Amino acid sequence: MIAIVDYDVGTVASVSNMLRKVGAKATITRDPDILRAADKLVLPGVGSFDEAISNLRRLELFDLLNELVVEQQKPILGICLGAQLVANGSEEGTLPGFGWIDAQIVRFKAASNTQLRIPHMGWNTITPTRPGIGIFTDAPDPMRFYFVHSYHMLPASSDDALATTDYGYRFVSVMGRKNVLAMQFHPEKSHKFGLQIFRQFSESFVAC
Template sequence: MIAIVDSGIANLRSVQKGFERVDADAKVVDDPRTLRDAAGIVLPGVGAFADGISKLQDGGFVEPLLRAIEAGKPVLGICLGLHFLFSESEEFGHHAGLNIIKGRVVRFTDASLSENRHDGFRLKIPHMGWNRIRIDRPAPIFKGIPDGAFFYFVHSYYVQPEDDSVIAATTEHGLRFTSALWRDNLFACQFHPEKSQALGLQLLKNFASLT
């Protein structure tokens, strides 16, 4: 069984339905003890970083999640779930993350989005809609997914890992940012595979196969 952590701030049912469509057994769980016996763990999330971290802590998920990652269990972070993995976030103040990946979560700014553009076109914040990924490292979750594939994004903040070796894919939105990472058994993506049609389902299928 793949455990989808109930962070209280995500469309958990859509993630579960995505796994169901690729014939994977996935359940939304609100008891952290279930992570011990799960074959894999999905950490989804939308909304504010501080609220999400608080819900994980209050729900007792942090320590079981850290133990699962250390034990080599496959873990997939989605959107805000990617952000949780980092050391800190600047979203609405300064907030500590899980510090599994060294680095920061920062906001797109008007200046950062326009600095590489010469056509006068103003990009929007949040970055919302379909965009391409450039696969920098062939992570197992990208099996059968071509470089340049489109996925669905909704976010105003992006991650800046200290160690570039964890970056699996990047995407252009005024600047090039990390859109997926991979380190050993840990995977995470900024985009929403459950909203990304066939290729998103392929990614979920690939993750399920690792469990």
């Protein structure tokens, strides 16, 4: 069973619908017992970094997720803001993130000679840096996903960068370490491309 973490910041219904379309058993929950019983976790999110962290702490989910992800090594997929929360922290706020991956979240830096619009919004492609990794198995080429974000992930180690995207410059759009996957885009809004990601995550993903 896949538990979708409900912490009042996220597109939980859309994620649930996509998982069910690929045949996965999924539930939206903040119940500690259900989260502990789950085989895998999804951490979606939209909004601001500090609000998300504050909600997780208010609902007593922050320490629980650390227990499940770090100590029990449950596979987890972070989506958009949920992906950013796995990093150490963000330029958007002051609160620390989970730190499951050694990374910072930084605002897009638009060069003066470009027409780069922030937020980065709309469809864009990703280029795997480790195409053999299981999450990309049988994926269409090119892979196109829907993005909405003003900040992006900057991992300390290139080993944690699983895919990049071009928006004025190359940025890391998928990162991962061990049982943690973080995707800056919205697979739940990305039609067949998103369905393939959810299928691979639910059926075969264990670790990077």
